[in-house]
Amino acid sequence: MKFHEQHPGDLPKEHPQRLSRESHINTELICRRLGNSSDVSVRSLRLDWAHVQRECVIQLIFLDGMVNNQVLEESFIPAIQSAPPAPEGHSLLDYFSNQILSAGQVRTAGELSGAVKDILSGCVLVLIDGCEEALALAIQGYEKKSIDETKTETVIRGPQEGFTDDLRTNITMVRRKMKDERLRIVTRSVGQVTQTDISILYIEGLADEQVLNRITEMFDQIGLKTVLEGEFIEEYLQGNKYTVFPTVLNTERPDSITAGLAEGRVAIMVDGTPFVMIVPSLFLDFIQSAEDSYQPYLFSSLIRILRLTAVIISIFAPGLYIAITTFHQDLLPTRLLLSIMFQREGVPFPAFVEATLMEITFEIIREAGIRMPRNIGQAVSIVGTLIVGQAAVDAGIVSAGMVIVVAITGISSFVIPAYNMSIPIRLIRFLFMGAAASFGIYGITVGFVILTVHICSLESAGVPYMRPYAPYLKSEQADGVFRSPYWSSSRNKRTRNGA
Template sequence: MVSFFHRKKRAKESQTRSGGPEKKKEQLLEVSLAANVDHIRQKTGHSQDIVIRMLKLGSRGEMRAAVVYVKGMVDSQTIYDFILESMMTNPSLHDKLTPEEAVQLLTEEAISIGGLQRQQRWEEVFTSVMAGNALILVDGIAEALAASTQGGERRTIQESTTNVAVRGSKEAFTESNETNIAMIRRIINDENLWTESMKIGRVTKTDVSIMYLKGIAKEEIVEEVRSRLKRIDIDAILESGYIEQLIEDKTLTTFPTVFHTERPDAVAGNLLEGRVAIFVNGTPFVLVVPALFIQFFQSVEDYYARFDIATAIRFLRIFIFFISLIGPAVYIAATTFHQEMIPTELAIIVAAQRESVPFPAFVEAIIMEVTFEILREAGIRMPKAIGSTVSIVGALVIGQAAVQAGIVSPAMVIVVSITAIASFATPSYAVAISARLIRFLFMFSAATFGFYGMILAFIMLILHLCSLRSFGVPYMSPMAPLIPAEVGDTIFRKPLWAFKRRPNQLVSNNQVRQADDQKPHPPVKDQKGGGRDA
């Protein structure tokens, strides 16, 4: 037994000296074209979508080469017109050239495609070809040329389906990072709009890009975003939700601390306020950090409408959120502990309705809430053509049948229905889900201690929200801590001409957004009744 532990210790020490068991030796390309092509076929399992086109360089054809690409991920016409034809018909490629000279000639003259890179390591080669690039291998040189030929079928730019707005742009992000970044650049035509790209995921090698306005976004926040992304070591990134869960400040919360949207104008507006956008290839949802609680109740069209209309709508959204949060809990507390707070006529009607119901109000509410959650989930998961029909008809039939069977009272059906509609009216789906979960906590508190329990639960909720941070920024700011200069863009929305400065917590130095005198000045009438400018 002792000798076994000694052997294990010596093996561990030898691994430490040699760099560890997981340290791989760098594999370089071979000089032989046949060996390189054979290695590609073996590593890809002779997959049918890996195209290897063997050819001879120049019009005489004395030098052998190969073009490797993945079918469906490249622009085939580009490969035919700018790679294959140039390599096979260029008279400058002849047998007197060395392989190094041939590669140099291909790079400088023969191939007219941007983004040519010379690669020597197999890891770089496979990463390039799987990303949609075409590889050019020449016999006699241990290098490969990677040409930018990404293409294939992609979804076109369409209207947003989740962040719907009456007024504003109808464009939404797609699954392509290049297209999404270009859409932002069309809105913000400034050289200070910087992007940084990296690959995350040992298997998927997903393209992830961050975008920010240099000189506006705080460098501390940008560096924090950069460091959190670089710390991620995972096998796959399939959607931006993976990134969101791996970079958020606190995981033990139902509230989102990372904002996501599929609207380019919303991302552009947040970038102008000093935030950082994170693009993940393969998803139309872009992440924006830092995120504030009040941000999830705002819409892009709030800034396209008059300030009084936008303020009224924001008040309505906050009221809707509270209904979706405490609607059933108020009914439970009032009917169980505080009947004196209900008007006498209404109390008599509610008592008459609940006379035949065998369950207390809490159990009655739980039954209806769980039923509505099942119907809601069924409506989402079922095919689009029948999903809405099933949810609406199911709610009407089940609600009516439950009332007639005496399982629930009509008042409870009305309360739960209003609560469900209110949860749909919340602008952010992530916050709506949080309200749906916390609603059960308020229902339990109301069934236990009445309104006193609800007040206690509400205090705990406020304390929890005040403890959250998003990339170092307090989640409830600018209300907690109170920043009077920034309260004008929270529940209220001050006039557009009053947005003189950017949020102090997000911006480094460039805080001024507009000139001082931007308030509209109507023409002043002269004594004769004519009009003249003020």
């Protein structure tokens, strides 16, 4: 698959300017193009070869802090200075690239814009007098985050390594786990100002061509000036632009990306972030955890059912409490009804206002715990919830039953493995609370039907969001709500996304 180059519409189009045969002219043009920035370093080397009418001048241009200075000073510069004269009739460019410079990756640049981009990417640009092209040595040496365990997808059993902020390191981590020769990696730059590198990974023959074409079209539509994280790209991948449900899964785990690629999906890596996107992503993917594959299948199946139960509780629990206490008291046993009525005797607000106040308070405390320093954030969340809840009950503002319902609802939302799935569930909860306060259980039922129809109408890169249950595909039930054992025959027959 070939990805076409992007031509931003709001930037002036310029004709490609070729490099000059004079190295000092190229140096002046490049330094001027970079605004004579203080971090632009220029090294001039002169080689006095007897058979050359004049000395050979070589200019090295690089950004200070972006290259490996030790390799440059101890390997490349001494190699150039001690280089013997080039044989007669040999091109200086080929002579230096093939016999003198031993970088892991040496490429040529014939245009000024390409040479500047190589410098900004951390390469050392080698300009040789008499050559109309330059050499770009890939010896990046800038500081980058080391490989560490994931921060958002912790597991008890399984690989503990997570992606880093460096694109090349992330690609290498996937290569280590996937040694299939059909793995294809296409890299291009996105963002008119940032020129962020983005890599698309897929297995040729397994990935659906329609999904690849959709991604290609998406990249051709991007006209952003800055791309700093995957969310800048993710919003373009959303099939339904106005849904609150995520249709692109983000993960920090190389094993999750490897498993997705083996299923025929496409991974999208953005340089500068450890979160990798994978499409298409289905609803069940946000409920499943990487650890499900490393635990016994019975335990994994029970945990998945528990997560789905937690999702249902998180969405419907406050609404059901409001509906029953407001309209359908006859559904409760007499003793339980009397207990709730006794608790609410001094509460001045209706159940809907009471629940809304407690839910908003809980969300504020949760957000404060996330944003505060890690050492005290967890303590503030727990202590703050306990103190506020107990004080509200003692003051007669809310009932003890409402505090229990809100606490169970909040804890259930933490069970969802994907954070971007817990956000829409928290939003939908308020809609069901309003429907319950207005129409009781009838309102909840109508809201549930609308929600089901909406979810079933969603797509992720052209694949139904509720697959394999809507539409029902028997061949893909091996890893649905229930995880079948690896020795079962259905495992070997399972296909997904055309794989």
